[in-house]
Amino acid sequence: MGIARDGLRGLLDALVESVETGGSGEEVAARVHVSRFHFDRIVAGALDETPGAFRRRLLLERAAHSLAGGAGVGEAALEGGYLSPEAFARAFRRAYGIAPSAFAGSGLPFRLPSPNGIHFHPPGALLVAGGERSETMDLTDRLLEHDLWLTGRLLDAAEELPADTLAEPLDVEEETIGSMLERLVWSKEMWTAAVEGRPMPERREGSPECLRKRLGEAGPAFTQIVRDARARGAWDTAFVDATCEPPESFTYGGMAAHVLTWSAHRRHLVLEALQRHGVEVEHADPLGWERSDRA
Known part of the structure; x- marks a missing residue:
């Protein structure tokens, strides 16, 4: 991926923190002491996904996991960082192909396709594919x-x-x-x-x-x-x-x-x-x- 594991972990930590605390792109970049431009460029090069797309996908995966566990659409929308259930429903349908109200009984996995193998992992962590963390070590x-x-x-x-x-x-x-x-x-x-x-x-x-x-x-x-x-x-x-x-x-x-x-x-x-x-x-x-x- 062209970036050292510890450097990537620092970026992931900042992005994961932003999932919980929010914050603009400039604020997230400041947490790792780089400019917004360099933060976006490094993340996109390392993860093959922009910081915004990465964060939105993790939030949607977390919301989908909550829906599968019985949460209501309004509650899942808040977990997904959306101000209104309507905006959440539109984004959810684009990502999963069905309405959030139908997800619990659909049998679909909550994880979305990912270019880097990194996903939301309940209750609130990341699941990092082995190939993304290490080249050879088992x-x-x-x-x-x-x-x-x-x-x-x-x-x-x-x-x-x-x-x-x-x-x-x-x-x-x-x-x-x-x-x-x-x-x-x-x-x-x-x-x-x-x-x-x-x-x-x-x-x-x-x-x-x-x-x-x-x-x-x-x-x-x-x-x-x-x-x-x-x-x-x-x-x-x-x-x-x-x-x-x-x-x-x-x-x-x-x-x-x-x-x-x-x-x-x-x-x-x-x-x-x-x-x-x-x-x-x-x-x-x-x-x-x-x-x-x-x-």
């Missing part, structure tokens, strides 16, 4: 990349603590901050070795800097294994883990779910320990991470 990518990103941030944060603090026991699992960080890295090394038929690597503690170097190798290797399984549709395909005694078989899907589940648990324990020592890690939650630069 849920697997998000989980893998957030895991690696946050593990790296935890290692960066751990460098602020002295060695004796990293060696302090955690409240659970008989681990320390340092050993739990090492385990986050080692689990990827271990499962990569299992899939590739190599001997199980030994656990070896080290400084956050050393662990980051290991993560730089183990993280991409493990990620590639999971992505290959996804590409081949091999989630249910089993492999033999010869590092177990005796050897056991696991599916690729089960292995990926196991690693990501326990990584999330261990990251949370480390986050809590760091916070107790006054070290904060921003964007630890995937929602914040997705909207950050993810550098």
Whole structure:
């Protein structure tokens, strides 16, 4: 769409706010600190829809959803931003092909055709098509990349603590901050070795800097294994883990779910320990991470 996701989100936020609060085009543009001309040009280029048309469509979709839920025409007209039911009825008929009074029993969807895949999503949000928010990332990518990103941030944060603090026991699992960080890295090394038929690597503690170097190798290797399984549709395909005694078989899907589940648990324990020592890690939650630069 030719605009960065965060930039587009800022425009959407301003437009969505205008759905609730009203305001002229100049006022909406001022909220994102651009001129009306540039706001209209950027939105039209990004969404293939002018701000006015985008806003009117969302308001009509919201009104149609209300009609389907039993609202009267007058109430829906107000939700649609129309001063009179007559003007609302004319606009509604042009968009949906029927009178608003007949919509509830028509079985028609409340969403109108959209050039950008963005729609009103009840009770009052936006539904953004995946292709409009991301070019390639699906849920697997998000989980893998957030895991690696946050593990790296935890290692960066751990460098602020002295060695004796990293060696302090955690409240659970008989681990320390340092050993739990090492385990986050080692689990990827271990499962990569299992899939590739190599001997199980030994656990070896080290400084956050050393662990980051290991993560730089183990993280991409493990990620590639999971992505290959996804590409081949091999989630249910089993492999033999010869590092177990005796050897056991696991599916690729089960292995990926196991690693990501326990990584999330261990990251949370480390986050809590760091916070107790006054070290904060921003964007630890995937929602914040997705909207950050993810550098």
